[in-house]
Amino acid sequence: MQRHAPSLYAATANPFPGQPQLRGEESADVVVVGGGFTGLSAALHAAEAGYSVILLEGARIGWGASGRNGGQLIPGMRWGAADLAAKFGDDRARQLVSIANSACDMVRGRIARHGIACDLRAGHFYAAAKPGHLDDMRRELEVLERLLGYASARIVEPGETQAYVASPLYHGGYFDAAGGHFHPLNYALGLAQAALDAGVRIFEDSAVTAMDHAAPVLAMTAEGRVTARHGVLACDTLMGTLDPALGRITMPVANYNVATAPLSPDRAAALIPSGAAVSDSKFVLNYYRLSAENRLVFGGGEKYSPRPPADAAAFVRPYLEQVFPQLAGVKIDYAWGGLVGVTLNRLPHFGRIGNSFFAHGWSGHGALLTTLAGSLIAEAMQGHAEKFDLFANLPTRPFPGGPLLRHPLYVLGMLWYALRDRL
Known part of the structure; x- marks a missing residue:
């Protein structure tokens, strides 16, 4: 059986027993493909609604982005309320x-209900990389207040920035108490244990090789097959292996993180006095937080080739030291990477194929939205699809260029936005 990719998260993972490989014929009300946040949430919510559920994971639970991401809990979607209101009007945006x-409350509720030990901490600081970005943030909070009476966020003026993060790069920002950060792999493992407790049968090392979405849904692996009333596709960047059309909706983007050696409590507190997760407003953003061991967990950099860097720590270090010059030469204990599914317009993609539901394309905002997506999928199975359809009706289109040109065209676009970050 495959192991989790080496990372801080794998090294500090809570115990979770390996699950069997699917062999032979099985049946259930629901078959879920993918053992990350989306699939685990869909399986758990469906089981709690009274469905029999089988979940198939090609490697280990949390093996993909769910067990490798930056652990940032950022409220909302990649489009802010102001963008949504401008595009769709106030009612739909609301x-x-x-x-x-x-x-936000759903994830916190699951953690509390199931006693998931995943180092949950409160607060997210969105740092303005340019003075003009702070004006955009003011407009965003004005729209949030108008639409929802949103009260958990506040503008941080430039002179207050050092109280949130000790970096010379930023021009204020906004702090949202509803955001936060956690140990993502341990959250995934906790959801998996909760799913097992609810009666879900989980099979690891059971990659689905083909799927038929007509009734009954059929999911086939190398050693077995599952028939079910409903299917759930929850494999994000691997979606194209089962459905090429869905695979063209997202672009897998390589993402790299490091974790420093543990810092002294005083040094760690001086770096991020707020204790919040931090991300900046650059298009090619930096994002970071402190772990339970007072390590700085930092993600950043521009890598457009699918080939990983020869030395991930050396690749990320310049970005870390640009944000925190006071950490020049700091020891890096862990470095790892993974793939993030990004849509062309950065909105998530929900929908149905026959008797199967899918949700993917989180575009860097998946740590919270994925748990929500699983809940909405389970509701839709029960005939209550209003919320699911609200997301399924968001505009989407595939990346242009076909199989040969999709990636080069994407790289050109990213290089343009990376240039804008520097201007």
């Missing part, structure tokens, strides 16, 4: 933002 923001 519904979308309200439902998306409910993911």
Whole structure:
């Protein structure tokens, strides 16, 4: 059986027993493909609604982005409330933002209900990389207040920045108490244990090789097959292996993180006095937080080739030291990477194929939205699809260029935005 990719998270993972490989014929009400946040949440919510559920994971639970991400809990979607209101009008934007923001309480509720030990901490600081970005943030909070009476966020003026993060790069920002950060792999493992307790049968090392979405849904692996009333596709960047059309909706983008050696409590507190997760407003952003061991967990950099860097720590270090010059030469104990599924317009993609549901394309905002998506999928199975359809009706289109040109065209676009970050 495959092991989790080496990382700080794998090294500090809570115990979780390996699950069997699927062999032979099985049946259930629901078959879920993918053992990350989306699939685990869908399986758990469906089981709690009374469905029999089988979950198939190709490697280990939390093996993909769910067990490798930056652990940032950022409320909302990649589009802010101001963008949504400008595009869709106040009423639709209000519904979308309200439902998306409910993911904050949903994730916290799951952690509390199941006693998931995942180092949950409160607060997210969105740092303005340019003075003009702070003006955009003011407009965003004005729209949030108008639409929802949103009260958990506040503007941080430039002179207050050092009280949130000790970096010379920023020009204020906004702090949202509803955000936060956690140990993502341990959250995934905790959801998996909760799913097992609810009666879900989980099979690891059971990659689905083909799927038929007509009734009954059929999911086939190398050693077995599952028939079910409903299917759930929850494999994000691997979606194209089962459905090429869905695979064209997202671009897998390589993402790299490091974790420093543990810092002294005083030094750690001086770096991020707020204790919050921090991300900046650059298009190619930096994002970071302190772990339970007072390590700085830092993600950043521009890598457009699918080939990983020869030395991930050396690749990320310049970005870390640019944000925190006071950490020049700091020892890095862990470095790892993974793939993030990004849509062309950065909005998530929900929908149905026959008797199967899917949700993917989190575009860097998946730590909260994925748990919500699983809940909405389970509701839709029960005939209550209003919220699911609100997201399924968001505009989407595939990346242009076909199989040969999709990646080069994407790289050109990213290089343009990276240039804008520097201007």
